[in-house]
Amino acid sequence: MGEIAEHISADATLSPLAQAAISPKITAPVRKFYVQRGSKVKEGQLLAVLENSDLAAQALDNKGQYTAAQAGYEMQTKAQVPEDYNKAQLDVAQAQAQLRLQQEIVAARKKLLEEGAIAGRDYDTAVAALAQVQSAYDIALNHFNSLQRISRSATLQQAEGQLSSAKGKYLAAEAQVSYSAIHSPISGIVTDRPLFAGETANSGSTLITVMDTSSLLAKVHLSQTVAQRLSLGDEAQVKMQGVDEPIPAKVSLISPALDPGSTTVEVWLRVENAAGKYKAGTPVRTSITGRTVLKAVKVPQTAILTAQDGTKSVMVIASDGTARKTAVQLGITDGQDVQITTGLKGSEMVITTGAYGLDEGTKVQIGKPDAGGEK
Numbered sequence: 001m002g003e004i005a006e007h008i009s010a011d012a013t014l015s016p017l018a019q020a021a022i023s024p025k026i027t028a029p030v031r032k033f034y035v036q037r038g039s040k041v042k043e044g045q046l047l048a049v050l051e052n053s054d055l056a057a058q059a060l061d062n063k064g065q066y067t068a069a070q071a072g073y074e075m076q077t078k079a080q081v082p083e084d085y086n087k088a089q090l091d092v093a094q095a096q097a098q099l100r101l102q103q104e105i106v107a108a109r110k111k112l113l114e115e116g117a118i119a120g121r122d123y124d125t126a127v128a129a130l131a132q133v134q135s136a137y138d139i140a141l142n143h144f145n146s147l148q149r150i151s152r153s154a155t156l157q158q159a160e161g162q163l164s165s166a167k168g169k170y171l172a173a174e175a176q177v178s179y180s181a182i183h184s185p186i187s188g189i190v191t192d193r194p195l196f197a198g199e200t201a202n203s204g205s206t207l208i209t210v211m212d213t214s215s216l217l218a219k220v221h222l223s224q225t226v227a228q229r230l231s232l233g234d235e236a237q238v239k240m241q242g243v244d245e246p247i248p249a250k251v252s253l254i255s256p257a258l259d260p261g262s263t264t265v266e267v268w269l270r271v272e273n274a275a276g277k278y279k280a281g282t283p284v285r286t287s288i289t290g291r292t293v294l295k296a297v298k299v300p301q302t303a304i305l306t307a308q309d310g311t312k313s314v315m316v317i318a319s320d321g322t323a324r325k326t327a328v329q330l331g332i333t334d335g336q337d338v339q340i341t342t343g344l345k346g347s348e349m350v351i352t353t354g355a356y357g358l359d360e361g362t363k364v365q366i367g368k369p370d371a372g373g374e375k
Contacts, residue, residue: 001298003292003293003296004339005291005292005334006291007334007335008222008226008287009285012218012238012283012286013218013282014216014217014280014282014284015216015280016212016216017212018188019186019188020186022184022185022208022210023206024207025203026176026179026203027201028050028051028180028201029050029051030201031050031051031052032048032197033047033196034046035048040189041184041188041190042187044184045183045184046183047208047210048182048207048208050181050201051180052177055173055180059170059176059177062172062174063173066170069162069165069166070163072163073159073162088144091140091144092137095139095141098133098136099130099133099137102133103130105126110123184208184210186210186212188210188212188214189210189211189212190210191211191280192208194207213276213280214273214274215270216271216273217252217269218269218286220267220269221259221264222267223265224258224264227265231251231254232253234289236250236269236289237286238271239285239286240278240283240284240285246287247278249271249286251268253268269288287335291332296332296340297344297345298340299337299340299344300338301336303351303352303353303355304330312330313325313328314326314328314340315350315355315358316344317348321365322363323351323355323358323359323362323364324360326343326348328341328342328343329342
């Protein structure tokens with residue numbers, strides 16, 4: 001009887017806390033590198049510059065077109081469109097004045113015609129002139145209404161569209177120039193830099209790799225039942241070759257979903273590595289401390305017998321000195337001992353080694369502690 005704390009063991013490989021495989025968005029020769037492999041970098045730091053003379057020239061050309069488009073937009077919106085609108089409005093006013101004048105002339109000649117003061121031809125001439133003036137007024141009014149409803153708005157939209165297009169091309173050219181400056185998205189250490197200055201960096205291929213190894217992650221996959229017993233912050237240990245003492249770690253993530261391939265739960269153990277003593281990619285053996293049972297019946301793991309159907313049992317020495325197989329149910333294990341939840345009370349004498357070689361009912365004799373072994 002005694003206390004037992006669950007230890008969940010699994011193999012893993014140390015991974016960096018964050019990693020960035022930086023690849024350029026353009027294909028160009030490398031003008032200059034500012035870091036070497038092993039250099040410590042900060043987020044946003046300039047790492048390399050690619051050749052960009054052609055891109056800078058194209059950006060300058062697009063900037064000129066954008067400036068010209070801005071001037072054209074100003075002229076159209078502040079000069080041309082208002083002038084066209086005012087001219088059309090003035091044409092309507094002039095045509096309307098001429099129409100009123102001609103209407104008065106027709107009315108006067110009609111009266112004179114009725115009085116016999118003028119010939120009918122003079123009245124007909126005034127009526128024909130009125131029709132012409134009416135037509136000119138209608139044309140001027142339709143042009144003004146069209147300009148007011150459609151043309152003015154369409155002209156402004158066209159000017160805005162041309163300006164937006166020029167601005168978009170200019171911004172795209174500026175973006176291409178900015179792509180030639182390679183910055184680090186994270187703080188960390190440069191772990192790979194395959195090219196030298198002057199060599200061509202291809203778009204999409206890794207130019208520089210940066211890893212944040214201030215902390216390392218051991219990612220293990222556990223069964224759902226085991227993972228359910230864990231909590232964030234649980235204590236753990238990591239063992240690796242070349243390091244005598246276990247390295248402390250803590251559970252930093254428990255995946256909320258099962259892995260569809262293995263139906264296991266991914267659990268991350270975080271190992272502090274501010275001094276940079278441990279390396280990413282190192283294989284390790286992990287051990288997570290789970291729940292603890294204060295008063296447990298426990299036996300060494302070597303005492304457990306497993307049948308072909310998976311059932312568990314132990315060999316107990318009965319009061320008559322014979323070995324008797326007793327079925328048991330197992331609980332948690334700390335890697336050396338295992339908890340017995342049913343089958344034993346804690347007062348029995350259990351054979352811990354060599355039980356596989358004993359048949360049911362075999363007579364056994366207990367030796368003295370200094371003699372040791374079985375008889």
